[in-house]
Every structure is written in C-alpha cells, then in structure tokens.
Amino acid sequence: MFSESMFSVDAGYLEGLARGFKGGILKKTDYYNLTQCETLEDLKLHLQSTDYGHFLANEAGPLTVSVIEERLKEKLIIEFNHLRTQATGYLAEFMDYITYSYMIDNVVLLLSGILHDRPIKEMLAKCHPMGTFEQMEAIHIATTTRELYDAVLVDTPLAPYFADCINEEDLNEMNIEIIRNTLYKAYLEDFSAFCQQIGGTTAEVMQEVLAFEADRRAFMITINSFGTELLKEDRKKLYPACGRLYPGGLEMLAQAEEVEQVKLVADYFAEYRVMFEDDGTGMDKTLEDKFFEHEVRLNVRAFMQQFHYGVFYSLVKLKEQEIRNIIWIAECVSQRHRAKIEAYIPILE
C-alpha cells in the first residue's frame, strides 16, 4: 500500500502528463471527419483541430503521405522524449525498455538494407527515430553475426539479447528474420522479468500486455513459417516464453503444420479462439487486424488503474496505432480508393 503512495513522488507528475496525452488521442468523431476528407489538404485541416495542432504548418512543397507519416512520428518522439528526460529510477529504465523494440527493428532493417546493397543513408532515413543508437552507421561493416556483435552491438543495450544469435554463418534473408525473432524473444522475456521485479500494479498490468504480445508473436511466427524452410525445432526456439501459451501451447504450436492445427491450439484459450473464428459481421478482417484490436483493448484497459508505469507503455502503443490509422486513411484519401477507408481500428469512444 505504501509503495503505491510513494509512486507519486517521482512519477506522479509524469503520469498526469501521460494521461493528458492520452486524452488527446483521436476519438470516433475525429475519425469520422477524417474519413470524409477529399484531399490530403482537408486531412491537414481536420488534424489542426485535434491535439496535433499545426504540426504540418511549416511543410514546404506538396503534402504526401510519407511527409505526414514522418511528422506524426516526430510528434510522438517529441512527447516521448519530453517524458523520458524527466523520468528517474525504475521509470527511466522502463521507458528505455520501450525503445529497445524499435532498436531491434532498426538493426534488422539496416541488415536487410546491406544485404540488398542499399546505400546506408537511405536506410538510416527509414529507421524508426525512437530506436536510434550511436553505432547505427557502423552496421554496414558486418558480414557475419559475430562481426555484427563485436563491432556494433556490444555497446548497445541489445548486447545481452544477442547471445543466442552469434554464429559464423554469413547473413542472408533467412538468418535476418531469425535474428529479428531471437532478439525479440530475448527482449520480451527480459522486459517481462523486469516488470515482475518492479512488482505491484505495474507487474500486473504489464504481465497481461506482454503475455499477449508473446502469444501473438508465437502465432504469427508459426503461420508465417508454413511453406518456408524453417525447421520445427528452429521455430520452437523463436517462441517467447512469457505468454499464456507457455509451455503447453508452445509445444503444440511447434508441431503444427497448417492453419487448422494452429486454430486447434487457439481453441484452448477463450480470447484467442474468438480471434481465429469468423466473427460474422461481414467485415473482412485479417488475423493481424484482430490482434491489433485486442492489443488496443488491453492498452486502453491499462489506463483504468493508477500509480503504475504501464500507462507509459500503453500510451506509446496507442499513439502508434493512431499513427497507423491516420496513415491508412491518408493513403485511402490520396489514392481515391475509399472502399476500405473504414478499416482503421477505433481506439477511444
């Protein structure tokens, strides 16, 4: 009880501020206005009346979807860094953990760029700004994972996650995906252990959110590996162990050879069974869409409790989803293909 009263000493102001940011997340009426837009200029006008304000005001040149996306991400970064620079202690470490997943994506993006001989500047421009680290430019000298580790990653926070990946093989298409999933597995398990160490409401809230993330990755890895050369034993090594599927569900998933068998595994868990079934509303939602929806639901629920760090994680995830929604609508508007414009995922009422 008293540990939660001590929460406000260091993190009370930041929690209030984070909830203020959450209050600015677009609502149903905002999305309705956006879907009515005819051009990207209209979109910009409508976004001006929301929390985004005049973020596109200084754009020289024609407005394109990629410019909008860049500015949206920039706004998220500014808000996140504003919170991060004022955070101390456990909260600072927690917020750093949030950035590691973007770092992993950036590392894999740069590696695949090298593989396809893309210029390093172009790849750096595509990296997610939340996952920058100092040694990013040095990645192009790596040809094997050992070199990658010794030269680049050993000084980054991702170093402990790389222990399982190091071997002498050359980097190729298959390896890069395996690297991504191995890093992510180690990261998720580490993050989960860290939250348990913090204890209290943070552990409770994050446990749920991270467990779903782990299970979702297990399902997606399984389904995406059908028809590739990935062996079952190798696939099993990629499953994160901090979800509800561990250990029995993961065993079953490792043996699965087609989507029907994956569905059988999902049947054991009420929330996952619903996602694999046809929901009968007639809307053509993919499995990923249903996963996104569930993730949004869990993240909104995190705001129902006070005095925990989970609100910062959920804020970032919800803002990300909002960016995906706005970009989806912007794409539909700019290509004048309005058939599926309603396929964004609503976040708040």
Added chain:
Amino acid sequence: YDIGAVLEGFSPYLWANLGVGLGISLSVLGAAIGIYTTGASILGGGVKAPRIRTKNLISIIFCEAVAIYGIIMAIVISTSVVHFDEATASEKVLRANYKAGYSFFAAGLTVGFCNLFCGVCVGVVGSGAALADAQNGTLFVKILIVEIFASAIGLFGVIVAILQTANVRMGDKAD
C-alpha cells in the same frame, strides 16, 4: 522480570510528551503523503487541461485539514501537561497523574494514526479526482463526495482523542 515495575518507572511526562510528538508527526506524515500525491497529479493533469488547476485545490485543502487536526490535539495535550511533585503527592494524586499520562499517549496515537491513513486516502482520491476531471469535467463533483467521506475519518480520530483527554488532568490537584 517485573513488567509492572518497569512501566511504573516510566514517568507520565514521557507518555504525555510522546503522545504530543506522535500525534503531530503522524498527522503531518499523512497530510504530506496526501498533498504530494494529489499535487503531482494536479500539476501533471493541468498541463493539457489547465481548467482543473484551481478547482482541484480543494483536495489539497482536505489534506491540509488533516494536519490541522493533528496540531489541535498536540496543543490541547501539551497545554495539559502540568508539573506535579512526585515525592509529596498522595497515592490518589499519583494515580491520577499516571492515568493522565497514559490517556495523553493514547490520544496522540489515536489522532496520529487516524490522520495518517486519512491523509493517504484523501491523497489517492484527490489524485484520481484531478486526473478524471482533466478527462471529463462533470466527474469532479461526484468524486468530491468520495473525498468528503474520506476526510471524515480523520475527524473521527480527533473526536475520539478529545473524548480520551476530556476528564483527565495532571498536576498536584489532580484527582
């Protein structure tokens, strides 16, 4: 090992002054926890919703009241701590003074702990009130009702403490 002799060895002044000390310090602890909990949330929520800033100061006032209860009891008790002459006092007077010492200690504990938990409670509720008000302005008045109930429990502590110290006196003429 004679506990009775040990307890008798403690002067009533010790108990009375401990009561004063604990009464005020635990009350202030409760008020402090309440104020920083609520205050941090008002500041945080007030960045994106500036309209909540003035209204939510009521929660801070409720927390402060808790410290005021503490200081009232501390003053009441400490002005009652009067010198008595242990050597020449009759048994009756001695007993009355010891009783007074114990009563003042208990009153200090009562008001101290009641205000400690009251302060923590008002703080948590006030923090929730500020953040809810920032999202939806109609919620503030409803949550204020919860806060009023929360601050009532501190008042109970003061009432009981006053009753405990009502009929006891220290001094050479105590009975």
